[in-house]
Amino acid sequence: MLAYKNDKFIPLELCTLSVYDLGVLMGAGVTDLVRTFNGIPWMLGEHIDRLLRSCKYACIPPGKTKPEVKDIVDGLIKENYTDKDLAIVFYVTAGENKVYAGSAGISGDREPTFIVHTFPLQTKLLWKRYFTEGIHLITPHIRHIPPNMFDSRIKHRNRLHMWMAEQQLQVPGAVALYLDEHGYVTETGGANVAAYMYNTIVFSLTNRLSGIGLGTLLEAAKKKKIDFSHIYLSLYDLLNADEVWLTTTPYCLAPVCWINGQDIGNGQPGPVWRKLLDTISDMVGKDVYREMTE
Amino acid sequence: MLAYKNDKFIPLELCTLSVYDLGVLMGAGVTDLVRTFNGIPWMLGEHIDRLLRSCKYACIPPGKTKPEVKDIVDGLIKENYTDKDLAIVFYVTAGENKVYAGSAGISGDREPTFIVHTFPLQTKLLWKRYFTEGIHLITPHIRHIPPNMFDSRIKHRNRLHMWMAEQQLQVPGAVALYLDEHGYVTETGGANVAAYMYNTIVFSLTNRLSGIGLGTLLEAAKKKKIDFSHIYLSLYDLLNADEVWLTTTPYCLAPVCWINGQDIGNGQPGPVWRKLLDTISDMVGKDVYREMTE
Amino acid sequence: MLAYKNDKFIPLELCTLSVYDLGVLMGAGVTDLVRTFNGIPWMLGEHIDRLLRSCKYACIPPGKTKPEVKDIVDGLIKENYTDKDLAIVFYVTAGENKVYAGSAGISGDREPTFIVHTFPLQTKLLWKRYFTEGIHLITPHIRHIPPNMFDSRIKHRNRLHMWMAEQQLQVPGAVALYLDEHGYVTETGGANVAAYMYNTIVFSLTNRLSGIGLGTLLEAAKKKKIDFSHIYLSLYDLLNADEVWLTTTPYCLAPVCWINGQDIGNGQPGPVWRKLLDTISDMVGKDVYREMTE
């Protein structure tokens, strides 16, 4: 498999990070992830735009334009895609800290580290259970990053709080759903959460990634004449919803069947989820349910 | 130069991180830093203890005992120390994410990544100006990590907020001093802050690393019959102090002469700072002022 | 068994509450609990003082003096104590809402409802496992009552948040440890938490009951020359302590062996716990370990 690092296509094994890279030293990096359907990247432009917005906000100039990034992705897919769809990961850091090099030194002249790499999506291994049985969400005691630190709309890797929360979940296979500092619902580590009730989809107004998977869901909802609105989302909304879902680029839309041990609806994947998943499948040109379960 | 990674001593250039390492993917790592004086590591036991406490709290079992870590440090110093004192960096991550490998996958069996590496302290290059002219502290708008996420007593690398703050300081060479969510003073990216007034040293009660450099300062203060206490530290205390200092293991104790553009005292390194620095020099067996300035 | 309600000793079965009692309608009640050792109430005066302070703060005049309350307790013990030690429960409400009677009506003339009742402590059934295996603490996502509502030093029964948290713990037999709105440790539903480290006992400075069991512990600690101090207590302190304990009047002092799935010390009840428990046993005149386990 090929990867891309700082102007070169290289074998994936060589695509490593120096211990002096500021991405490692200070978490000074941003990231994004796009997937292919039948070898074609989904919403590639939108994902690159979001990456560049993350770069701007995080003070990490990427040193690449949108067309340049597109070319890199095309190059990698050409080389790496066989029959299994790919995840394509962008990772941009502030580069190497030449002097010092503890966590807070003088960094001198730097070039950003710009990495793109891919891997085949192990859809069944990772998500079959989500689609056939449903997801169990647990809200850990650890709160999400507050806007006083930075805006969660950027996609980054300062996720030690998530690591800690996930190690402490106490329910095998469960997914952590993070609350914000005030107690409202934000997002999981890899997905937005949405609730369906009274023919309306509601999702969180604040403190979450601007999910592109969520955008795809909303487009599917429009096709099915389902309304949506963003609100101050609370567990009250989720627990009393007819259905609750996770949305994300890699697996599109998955059903949540339990939250903190309580059933959502009748504790089974719901019919609206399945209808919207099928609509998304039409949009992306691949039967997502089948991809995840067979 | 040798480094240590996962049970082996290897050349520093080979001591890199996979893009699938959870330290890179999720910031799931802890760190610590110790320095030598004349080739002898200062407070090595205390630093290892702190590293192990960070591991415990962050749910990252290091897979090493305190004596094993000591042996690794001894091995590296033996090999790497010549005439310049060394910084010794510990970096322990949750290991490689074998499956998936976006930011929130199933990690399967993992071994922690345990890295120790060293570099010669470029004392003059980095800190001469601190010691001869004094430090300018700026309080950025970005707030420090709140205890609702995790306790800042662990030493970790989720510091994107610090990266962003430092890029925005607007004063060349200034050091960022972080406030907490309520507006109180916490710490800088690499040091604790202390204020001296009425023959007493005051420092922040909450939201900061348990600084070992601070411990050294307090021991020096005891020798000089100076009191100390931790308080809810505010800029009011710092701005009206006789002297303000940064304390940290690498450069021990440095004078702050300005905060947000205002003079501390007469805007020059103060006499109590110098007296305590000399006391510390006696304790560590090396003239620290000279090391930093000549 | 006799109970006491509004100036009369009555059979326990008749000691019920009207659905129009403001304790039921609005949670407008305060409570306290004292236990006997060999039929003698422990720290009775201190418990009554605390009850009266709760009444004052909560705007619920009890209509009883300290000596009158003591007489009631004496009367109940005389009648109800056989060979098993008793818990004695005080419950004082704002009385019955004569008019209206939804949750926010005009209450007219009211007499407080003053109830005292007892039950034999089922020590083995409830706490044997705590003493022989140790307690598992889990920190739920639900936060404790903040001082902006009222001070947690009163003992009251507005504990729906605790009920909800306990239903969601996901670990059978575990005890919920509540964090405050900022992420610091407060207390469990029935006990104070204390950590032992470096020959010092630390416990939470804020947002918790002024535990009388904690007072007993500190007196025992003095006898054994162990220091103590109250701090902003965090999970970092607990996880890295040598031992962690719960203190409360009914079972005095019990060992915590796990927090959120991680071992405290070696994951077993510790020697300092046992030493202090024996000291307390001497103080109260009963072998508490035996009472709990045999």
Place this chain on the structure above:
Amino acid sequence: MLAYKNDKFIPLELCTLSVYDLGVLMGAGVTDLVRTFNGIPWMLGEHIDRLLRSCKYACIPPGKTKPEVKDIVDGLIKENYTDKDLAIVFYVTAGENKVYAGSAGISGDREPTFIVHTFPLQTKLLWKRYFTEGIHLITPHIRHIPPNMFDSRIKHRNRLHMWMAEQQLQVPGAVALYLDEHGYVTETGGANVAAYMYNTIVFSLTNRLSGIGLGTLLEAAKKKKIDFSHIYLSLYDLLNADEVWLTTTPYCLAPVCWINGQDIGNGQPGPVWRKLLDTISDMVGKDVYREMTE
């Protein structure tokens, strides 16, 4: 008068709560209130739905279906309704704590306590003054329950903070209006608050009951071509509104004439209030103004 408790219709006097009921011990209960107009319950389905949502969120399974609850209500009205309209109160608790039974014990097998009781609405006694003179709202220093504890959309009885606030109001007959932790307006103990200005009704976005009385108001507003929107409601909005009202099921809509000693508008019940009240009267089939004042 009959009441209903745990599968039986019983005389109201026998409808009491054990001191071991978790509703009493821990406030582990939810509630709701519906009223009749001419003996017919208003929006009964909506109120039962809200009760069941409260049960779900509060982890208190009611053990009853919506049709079963309807039947109970019908049974009680049949028996208890004469010429005065009734309030019908639902109160569901987690049941009796069989073992222990202090505030935090092991509860063992439990059946929920499900109570329904009624009382004739003393409309004149309670609310005549509201309708003829207007209400004086006072904002106490005590803040409302924050979402970090639980969502105020459930109707429950953990209202000790309200009890305390009401005892301290210092203005006879005034009604407490609670602010949230940030200083925004939430609700009173028994009603939602709405402001009218520029032909628009505004009410609080967060931290309040999903008022069914508010729903009735909004329906009446639609009929009169008045807009409405929910906002971050502040005292600035209320003080500068043309009119301010309280909405609640029992008295429908009442005028607020003063807040913290200041006049709203000209300090008299306003014309839009009266117009909407008459519209509501048409909707419910009873002259509400007359019911409250004659």
Place this chain on the structure above:
Amino acid sequence: MLAYKNDKFIPLELCTLSVYDLGVLMGAGVTDLVRTFNGIPWMLGEHIDRLLRSCKYACIPPGKTKPEVKDIVDGLIKENYTDKDLAIVFYVTAGENKVYAGSAGISGDREPTFIVHTFPLQTKLLWKRYFTEGIHLITPHIRHIPPNMFDSRIKHRNRLHMWMAEQQLQVPGAVALYLDEHGYVTETGGANVAAYMYNTIVFSLTNRLSGIGLGTLLEAAKKKKIDFSHIYLSLYDLLNADEVWLTTTPYCLAPVCWINGQDIGNGQPGPVWRKLLDTISDMVGKDVYREMTE
């Protein structure tokens, strides 16, 4: 130049404040500012309404009706307007503290101090650089007034926090943009901030003045078929916008080209700004760009 104070037109030099005025002693005053275009005050009615709302909320009865205030303004313009357009400043305080007179005394009978004064707008001196080069916004560490103190929709002069922030900006000529207690964007000391992106103008939902300049902008936007919405505004929105502007009555609309050292768009005043400024010029009957730059 004439000014107006407490029922009299007086020379500006005599329009001073006693050191016992509560506006001086306690900041107990509200203010507003309107400007003329070609001698005609812009949106005078709206500004007086806002002043009166500020008075009501701040408990400072102005002792004047809207028509009376209009007459005062007309009188001053007649006297003071020559060829340069005027700013007209309203300042209403709680009056003089007759007894005591430290900051918290008994004030006895008081008359409000009602001042109106004018000055010629020094447009070029103050704002030419804004229009030709663009504004640099800096977000200081000091947070804006929270709603727990009072609502920022009133225009008042308790701005010591702004004074302090502005003294500490470290960038000559930069303008401070204040964040709220949670980290969201509010306003500058004299203007609202708006961002333009995807043909939509977004601005802050909370914690800011109800800007009349903003109202003018939105009316201009309607004419140009540009949408707008208020949101929880963050630096992420501003940094990634196509254009960012300040809106305020005196200079209408000015372009922001840098925030915290980073370029907005290409770091130059944008075309949509210029288009909307010209639209506003048509609305107010004066070429604002020319007024500011020539």
Place this chain on the structure above:
Amino acid sequence: MLAYKNDKFIPLELCTLSVYDLGVLMGAGVTDLVRTFNGIPWMLGEHIDRLLRSCKYACIPPGKTKPEVKDIVDGLIKENYTDKDLAIVFYVTAGENKVYAGSAGISGDREPTFIVHTFPLQTKLLWKRYFTEGIHLITPHIRHIPPNMFDSRIKHRNRLHMWMAEQQLQVPGAVALYLDEHGYVTETGGANVAAYMYNTIVFSLTNRLSGIGLGTLLEAAKKKKIDFSHIYLSLYDLLNADEVWLTTTPYCLAPVCWINGQDIGNGQPGPVWRKLLDTISDMVGKDVYREMTE
């Protein structure tokens, strides 16, 4: 009476402020107040030190040294003191805003405005009732300035929130006691609050002026062997204290007898208050009780 303004002694009537003074325009001023006993200023040095610390923190250089300020005070006392003791008020602002002059302009070269003025203390008129009957404290809903804005240890005049709170107290003659953003007790508009219990004086740790009157109290307490400590002060402490007092320079120490309508102790001025007041009278050389009441 003479006053002092910007290097000149002038008649008090001429000591006024321009409407363009930044103290008026932006609240950009700091203040302090000292009183005389028998014509001798009490703790003059401490008060000037505090004034200068306020200046430093608030970025308002006073342009005067401590000896210069002392000389001004001496000059005024000489001229103004007859038989009634004086209050001496310092008020330092950032000076006049020469250009613009709305609230946020360019200020150009400025000289600080430095005012000192005096008035005879109307002790009986203002405080007799405090000493003979006791003070009623009310905690308003409005919260005190949070440290996120600035530190309340400076004495300033941004007190619009206090003005508003005092207008809304609803209890004639009562004094407002401000809570902080979290619900803890801070201070009143003119005094620190202290509680006495178990032979210990407790007072608030945070968010309050560093009261010099409090310093005097603590010195008196030492003489009487009474302990003291600062804590997170809550209404629970005050309501359950034996005595509660206000301390401030002008009236030294006054008894609080009610808080929010509830008695403190027996609702009468207490004996420890009187004992300490007499001790203070000895220290200051004047019978303060007599001064206030006769």
